[in-house]
Amino acid sequence: MTERILITSALPYINGVKHLGNLAGSMLPADVYARAMRLLGHDVLYICATDEHGTPAELAAAEAGQSVSAYCDAMHSAQAEAGESFKLSYDYFGRSSSESTRRLTQNFALALEANGFIEERTSKQVYSVADGRYLPDRYVEGTCPNCAFEAARGDQCDNCGKLLDPVDLINPYSAVSGSHDVEIRDTNHLYLKQADMSGRLRDWVESHTSDWPVLTTSIAMKWLDEGLRDRSITRDLEWGIPVLNADGEVREGFEGKVFYVWFDAPIAYIGATQDWAVKTGGDWEKFWRTDKGADATRYVQFMGKDNVAFHTLSFPTTIMGSGQPWKLVDELKAFNWVTWYGGKFSTSGKRGVFMDQAIDIAPSDYWRWHLMANAPEGSDAAFTWEEFQASVNSDLANVLGNFVNRITKYCAGKFDGKVPEGGSKTDAEAWIEKELSERLPRLVEFYEAREFRKAMADTRAIWAAGNEYLTQAAPWTHYKTDIDQAAIGVRYGLNLVALFGILAQPIIPDTAEKILAAINIPSDKRSWKFGEVQDLLNALPIGHDISAPDVLFSKIEDDDVDTWTEHFGGQPT
């Protein structure tokens, strides 16, 4: 049954090209899922965008000596390029700074306020005179009132671990400029009254305890159990979405203030969908407006575990509180972290491997396979160069690459590069048919359930079964005495190559294309409409021309691993 599926992956923040952890935890699995669902015939829309507002963007722009908007333009392009290099198949890669998101954000705020979910309150915030800006808690440092550590951050002391309030720091200074000329000022902000939504949110989350991963519901329930607090949704910043009245004028007292990035970022999912519609002539409402058919859309979100609270609590508060018929997420897949030699990947700390560096080291397919086969689903997953090497050499080069190579070359050499006819089924053919009839439905189930590690393991097992089949069928042995019997082995082998290429498409699209081109499969014969296995293994017409592709995967040498380990500091800390 064809379904309409909306897929979003958490928006990558604008302040730099993302590292492999970001890729593995949201964009890549969303892409693999999107590709698989398209192959299954679903009507898929995969949306992503850069998240461009907030203090770090302003600071990064200042450091780069650019205006914030010029900086964001440049970084958006860089991230779009990085996404393309990893073959992320976004239907649209938008920007949270777009006009559409600006309008939507302002409208959401007005609707929420009209419904009593927004309230203006005064809070105390540290202002740095030298920097000419208010400082988020993390950008204020000073002496910890608890342990006297001198470089405690405003939100938490790194020395004693105690949670702090920046106004309690002794001798505070700006972490941006180092200036001690800071003062505490009263400032007005809008607060989203999440507490008033707790009951509805709890009912909603509880209704999903059986179909969302534990990671997702446990994080959401933790926040609810602790008691949801109202969250400030504006900031004292220049760069962002201005706070307007219904008449379009800036709200009184909100000059120099904008919406908090976490208020507008998820709204950018909608904004980017509208931008996609403008660009393509598509209909965005059927994905987002429940009064325009979005009830029939299945909405699936992908994100790292740090984003779960925003996607299960604050964004839903925005949606529900608006009183308007917006679509809520149906399924939510959250990932843990990919860890890097005992620690976290870190953009600011420049720890780990970044997308632009990774693509210089190895083709995107290598990374896609390894990151999906070792996805941080159940718990944090360790990245090591040795594991990466093993994935590529063993799974891709030896199991898949070599299989394609051995049978296509043999066919080219002995059967003139044409699918041969003749021969009769033996135990070997019965065995592979049974194997596939069990594994293929399971594979599809794993994809539909977004169980990526299991899907990858099953895919690999199917590839390995191809090698085992050839060992059983041994056409090179039969060839000496009975060419027809050799022919069926080659024919089944070639059909397996075609199938493997078809199955590989969501994971390693470049290689899948090479395989399918070599085996000469037209694009309309590449979908995941698996019928009977016997038919699948006799899909190639007799006499069909094939060619042997060049070596599909070159192996990663020990020297490469040594070089990378040294260059990237991949050593146990």
Add this chain to the structure above:
RNA sequence: GGUGAGGUAGCUCAGCUGGUUAGAGCGCAGGACUCAUAAUCCUGAGGUCGAGAGUUCAAGUCUCUCUCUCACUACCA
């Protein structure tokens, strides 16, 4: 401090509502094969399931205590 997620073969990880001899891949050892990227296929060795106590006919799986790791803790995103 609080909360959450984890601690299962040398390594990376599966093990749903408790039930026969605890699984996979990699790595390692032996064998088979020779079409293929010294690839593949088969077989094998390797685990007191973090520690301790409890519930049960039966616990990796449930309860409690302890311990270690990681994450989150609301103005980083």
